[in-house]
Amino acid sequence: MSLGRKPAALDHAPVLRNWRLPESFGQLRHNLEQRHGSTAGARQYIRVSQLLAVHPLARVQQAVEACKPEEVQAERIAALVERLANKDTAVAVPLGTATEAIQVPRPDLGRFDELLKGGEDADGA
Numbered sequence: 552m553s554l555g556r557k558p559a560a561l562d563h564a565p566v567l568r569n570w571r572l573p574e575s576f577g578q579l580r581h582n583l584e585q586r587h588g589s590t591a592g593a594r595q596y597i598r599v600s601q602l603l604a605v606h607p608l609a610r611v612q613q614a615v616e617a618c619k620p621e622e623v624q625a626e627r628i629a630a631l632v633e634r635l636a637n638k639d640t641a642v643a644v645p646l647g648t649a650t651e652a653i654q655v656p657r658p659d660l661g662r663f664d665e666l667l668k669g670g671e672d673a674d675g676a
Contacts, residue, residue, distance in 0.1 A: 573608075575615050576612070576615060578620075579618075579623065580592065582620045583595045583599075583623055586620075586624070595625040596625075598625035598629070599611070599615065599628050602628070602629060606632050606636060610635050610636065611632055613635060614632045614635060
């Protein structure tokens with residue numbers, strides 16, 4: 552992660568110093584520090600790295616690499632990671648013979664009207 556900047560306190564933390572992340576993370580840190588300053592940029596970088604506690608490296612890396620250098624910030628990356636996570640969990644389940652046995656009854660819309668009436672009585676209308 553040496554992109555021509557002086558070492559920060561962040562560089563002295565053994566966990567971060569020995570952590571082997573893709574080069575895009577080093578570029579991210581550089582861009583964050585250029586855009587937000589050394590201290591604020593380091594904080595933003597830590598927020599992004601904390602996403603790795605919950606999300607796989609590939610997902611966070613995809614979000615990091617999708618951000619333009621002039622628009623990079625931790626909140627934007629976190630939002631993109633969440634969108635990618637939702638997209639990953641919305642994978643269609645292949646339909647097989649087990650799903651054919653499941654039957655969902657049609658809703659009785661008359662019951663919905665009863666619920667609305669009950670609410671009017673409670674409101675005093």
